[in-house]
Amino acid sequence: MGEICVKVSSGATPLAGRAEYYKEGTVPWLRTQEVVWRDIWETEVKITDRALKETAAKWIPENCVIVAISGATAARAAVNKIPLTTNQHCCNMEIDPERANYRYVFHWVSANYERLKSLGQGARSDLNAGLIKSFPIAIPPLAEQDRIVHVLDKFDALVNDLSIGLPAELAARRKQYEYYRDRLLTFEEASA
Structure with a gap:
């Protein structure tokens, strides 16, 4: 180094x-x-x-x-x-x-x-x-270092920054809830 x-x-x-x-x-x-x-x-x-x-x-x-x-x-x-x-x-x-x-x-x-x-x-x-x-x-080329940093910093922000990570996690859980709610509460009509 x-x-x-x-x-x-x-x-x-x-x-x-x-x-x-x-x-x-x-x-x-x-x-x-x-x-x-x-x-x-x-x-x-x-x-x-x-x-x-x-x-x-x-x-x-x-x-x-x-x-x-x-x-x-x-x-x-x-x-x-x-x-x-x-x-x-x-x-x-x-x-x-x-x-x-x-x-x-x-x-x-x-x-x-x-x-x-x-x-x-x-x-x-x-x-x-x-x-x-x-x-x-x-030490990869600087452009590759920059790409790696972009990905890792973005991930770090999602994990550690409550103002970014928590809302993203809440939105994902909300979509997951809606998906399962809709699946679990949708019934096929009974044939008579």
């Missing part, structure tokens, strides 16, 4: 005991427990501009594929839909758009979760940037 990235980075955790790094913070800061196979539009925790200046925390642009590298969350993936910062347990991959569709990479990592997770090392089965960068990925 490293060959399709413009940049691979990790973040940092500003010292928790320093209120000036967190109090009234406005900089989105992502922790691995929020990396759960979805798009990230906001973070639970914010850090301050001072934390950015005084620690190794740094901005990553939107649409990076983020892979958790630590413990129970290792190998889970997400895509940040806003610029944000992350802790050091996130491997942030900025995908080269000339080589790969970032959504395709996200779906690939998600589909290969068990395989990637099995590469974990140590007592906590941690991953690292080197393991992730060397993880193989099939």
